[in-house]
Amino acid sequence: AQSVTQLDSQVPVFEEAPVELRCNYSSSVSVYLFWYVQYPNQGLQLLLKYLSGSTLVESINGFEAEFNKSQTSFHLRKPSVHISDTAEYFCAVSGTGRRALTFGSGTRLQVQP
Amino acid sequence: GAGVSQTPSNKVTEKGKYVELRCDPISGHTALYWYRQSLGQGPEFLIYFQGTGAADDSGLPNDRFFAVRPEGSVSTLKIQRTERGDSAVYLCASSGTGTGGRTDTQYFGPGTRLTVL
Numbered sequence: 001a002q003s004v005t006q007l008d009s010q011v012p013v014f015e016e017a018p019v020e021l022r023c024n025y026s027s028s029v030s031v032y033l034f035w036y037v038q039y040p041n042q043g044l045q046l047l048l049k050y051l052s053g054s055t056l057v058e059s060i061n062g063f064e065a066e067f068n069k070s071q072t073s074f075h076l077r078k079p080s081v082h083i084s085d086t087a088e089y090f091c092a093v094s095g096t097g098r099r100a101l102t103f104g105s106g107t108r109l110q111v112q113p
Numbered sequence: 114g115a116g117v118s119q120t121p122s123n124k125v126t127e128k129g130k131y132v133e134l135r136c137d138p139i140s141g142h143t144a145l146y147w148y149r150q151s152l153g154q155g156p157e158f159l160i161y162f163q164g165t166g167a168a169d170d171s172g173l174p175n176d177r178f179f180a181v182r183p184e185g186s187v188s189t190l191k192i193q194r195t196e197r198g199d200s201a202v203y204l205c206a207s208s209g210t211g212t213g214g215r216t217d218t219q220y221f222g223p224g225t226r227l228t229v230l
Contacts, residue, residue: 004155036221044156044204044221090155099208100146100169101219103155 002027004091006104014112015083021076021107023065023091033074034092034101035065044090050074061085086111115139117222119205125228126195134190134225138207145188146219147180148204156204162188195229202226 005024013019025031035047048059055067065076074091088108092101118137126132138145144163148156158172162182173179177195182188192199206219 006155043223044206046218046220049218092155098169099144100158100161100172101148101156102158103148105153105155 002031002093002095002098002102004093004102004104006091006107008107009105010108010110012110012112013081016080018079019077019081019085019109021089021091021109023074023076023104025072025074025091025093027072027093027095029095029097031093031095033065033067034094035059035063035074035076036090036092036103038088038090038106040087047076047089081109081111083111083113085109117205117207117220119203119222119225121225122223123226123228125230127230128195128197130195130229132192132195132227134192134203134227136188136190136205136207136222138186138188138205139220142207142209142220143185144208144217144219145182146206146208147188147190148206150202150204150224152201159190192227195227197229200227200229 003026007022033050036044037047038044048057050057050067058064063078065074088106090106091104094101120135146161147159150156160180161169165182165185177193180190202224204224205222208217208219
């Protein structure tokens with residue numbers, strides 16, 4: 001069985017400040033890890049993913065996440081956020097032999113001016 | 114039409130009625146997934162198709178829920194004898210097959226918001 005824990009349901013932050021959204025997972029098999037973003041009134045969009053190789057993965061809009069196997073974590077970070085980053089962020093995991101995604105409950109990032 | 118589409122966007126029904134939700138995946142995607150997202154929660158897996166067959170239906174909550182994909186493209190999620198607890202946003206996603214056993218990125222549709230009165 002797989003599970004994902006996103007401890008922070010809401011993260012308020014000021015514009016241009018750094019942010020970290022935490023994600024921890026549990027799995028009995030090798031994992032693939034994903035961050036999806038849901039902007040207001042829009043569908044889920046893939047932000048970044050870890051399948052194998054380098055444990056640090058980056059998105060085109062400045063987010064990055066690092067796969068830490070020993071801590072079973074895949075935290076999402078951005079050094080300087082913008083108002084437009086305001087959205088709900090979901091961490092998800094799939095694994096060897098299981099293609100379905102298991103999602104966390106989401107973290108609402110609220111960027112304030 | 115490059116993305117996953119779902120119809121209707123909103124569906125309001127009465128308790129006990131039957132509903133069908135439709136998903137059109139990205140052209141050429143062999144894998145299709147259904148998820149359900151309740152308010153304030155992350156999506157929960159329902160069923161996964163590889164081609165025409167259901168490869169994993171372990172997420173279907175009970176036998177009132179059924180899904181088909183007869184020609185390996187469009188899929189329909191069917192809910193019988195709807196209950197108020199079925200109210201949620203139903204999401205569809207599609208992906209390619211992936212290579213070397215790796216999972217492939219799932220692309221999500223906008224969802225169908227189902228409200229059971």
